[in-house]
Amino acid sequence: MPRRRRGRFTPKKTTKSHGGDPASPTEAEWRSMTEFGSFVVRDEEDVEHIFRKGDDATVLPYKAIVGEELPLHKYWVARIKEIRAKGEDEVWARVQWHWSGHEVAGTIKSFHGASCGNYERIYSDHFDYVSSSAFDAVVHVHKFFETNPNQPYIGKDEFYTRYTFEYKARIINPRPGSGTCVCEEPYSPDDTMGLMHFCPRPSCRHAYHQKCLLAEFKDPESSMTRSLRLLASSPDSDETIVLEDLISSEPPKKKRRGRPAKKSLDPIGVSLEDLLKGMPSGLVLVAQQPIVRGAAFSAGGVSGNVQAVLHARNMVYAALSGTPIPDDWEDNVDIDRAIVRVPGRKPIPAFVCPKCGGAI
Incomplete structure (x- = not known):
């Protein structure tokens, strides 16, 4: 050598x-x-x-x-x-x-x-x-x-x-701007003024500039339901998930081996609100975040919080169906990188996807 x-x-x-x-x-x-x-x-x-x-x-x-x-x-x-x-x-x-x-x-x-x-x-x-x-x-x-x-x-x-x-x-390749915002301008990762909102649904999976969404894609739904509307946007379905329909009608199965999870829920006869309150608060908070990327959201780096938020949503869906939340859930969900904070800015507006109309 x-x-x-x-x-x-x-x-x-x-x-x-x-x-x-x-x-x-x-x-x-x-x-x-x-x-x-x-x-x-x-x-x-x-x-x-x-x-x-x-x-x-x-x-x-x-x-x-x-x-x-x-x-x-x-x-x-x-x-x-x-x-x-x-x-x-x-x-x-x-x-x-x-x-x-x-x-x-x-x-x-x-x-x-x-x-x-x-x-x-x-x-x-x-x-x-x-x-x-x-x-x-x-x-x-x-x-x-x-x-x-x-x-x-x-x-x-x-x-x-x-x-x-x-x-x-x-x-x-690919052509810059293709498969992204309605303006067809590419994502600029170092632009400290901009954010892009990502729709995770299989038929969409596009990101849109916040400045483009402000014009005509604000979410008309009440802000009271915003967190649940975001939670119901799944990477595995083009339809809005009805969270109540995920709640299992059967008792959760016990683990045969190993230590039981700390957050094992019995969903029978319990409301959606109570079930969510029974889960780790950090996990639920991440699952209800908008999926964004951009230098204005510095904790998200270049790629944003897409992976962490979708991991959290899938774990919440599974927990509603009776599957215990893993003890090590934080290994796949980095709270500090996932929660959207933009210092010096007003709260992020509620938007809908220009393509599918889902909450983003």
């Missing part, structure tokens, strides 16, 4: 977004080099950092010098596809680049790079050879699927990708 001390990376052309190192091997030289599965970079404190084939990694950008302060989102990001070396002193990686939104906008004039977040990267079909001396750290680039009701949490300072970029064809 060859080793290489980090140094300065100076690509050939300043006008090119990535690559162009004049010292990089030719195709013929590359084929003659010895292949490896990983390489090691020693930092200034002589600590070794291992980079492996298949890793996503940050790369020092043009003219960057080791030791100078550089925000993490300013680094280039690449996936290591192959590693080869000439002896022990010259190690190169063939990489596939993750471009930033602004870099793509420099190639596709119609693409609005400002709609991409600082930590957003667009996975391209653009390859280069990069010296091992240019690599900084292994990172994880999350996949962000805007319409996925089970989208895992992505923090606001974590790398993520939602588009792919065909460099020569100048094509972005």
